[in-house]
Amino acid sequence: GAGVSQSPSNKVTEKGKDVELRCDPISGHTALYWYRQSLGQGLEFLIYFQGNSAPDKSGLPSDRFSAERTGGSVSTLTIQRTQQEDSAVYLCASSFGPSDTQYFGPGTRLTVL
């Protein structure tokens, strides 16, 4: 079956531009997560969606970061006014529910010049 998909796989942008990253979770998975992995920082949690509940945004590093999940499926992570420190691999994961195993997508490598 299809796994978690993400697009684009690579994104190069200029400092100050806005970017949108997309995640398509595994069909039937109600929980969706965004993580960021950068050199020296490891894998850090950003935001978590569970069904129709309010998302857990506790990991978003600044108000330049936002995410939405439409129709309980596809999610978009938006970074406004990108900075060089935003350069990282952004990983999306999904699970049946919050207590189930999370499966990761291939990630989007973001480079801010």
Added chain:
Amino acid sequence: QKEVEQNSGPLSVPEGAIASLNCTYSDRGSQSFFWYRQYSGKSPELIMFIYSNGDKEDGRFTAQLNKASQYVSLLIRDSQPSDSATYLCAVRGGTSYGKLTFGQGTILTVHP
């Protein structure tokens, strides 16, 4: 103190040996523990999860959990060069319901 701690390595073992990877966590309310493997340039893939104290075996892999000591480990028996990767320990539950909190990862190299 980091919430989840792992030795960054690198850990180098000869082919056929047992590789032992360790992880400690700070949140006593943590309920679920995961080991992910990540090859260079790839996303993490789940190897094992464990919820209860004791050992859990799956093929060449054994996860061990000791909640009293807040310690979880992964043993890889008969290590193969294809096991060379970064191993990530992740913890869920307690104050971090839903989301996973990851350690920095241990780099494992299995040499022929």
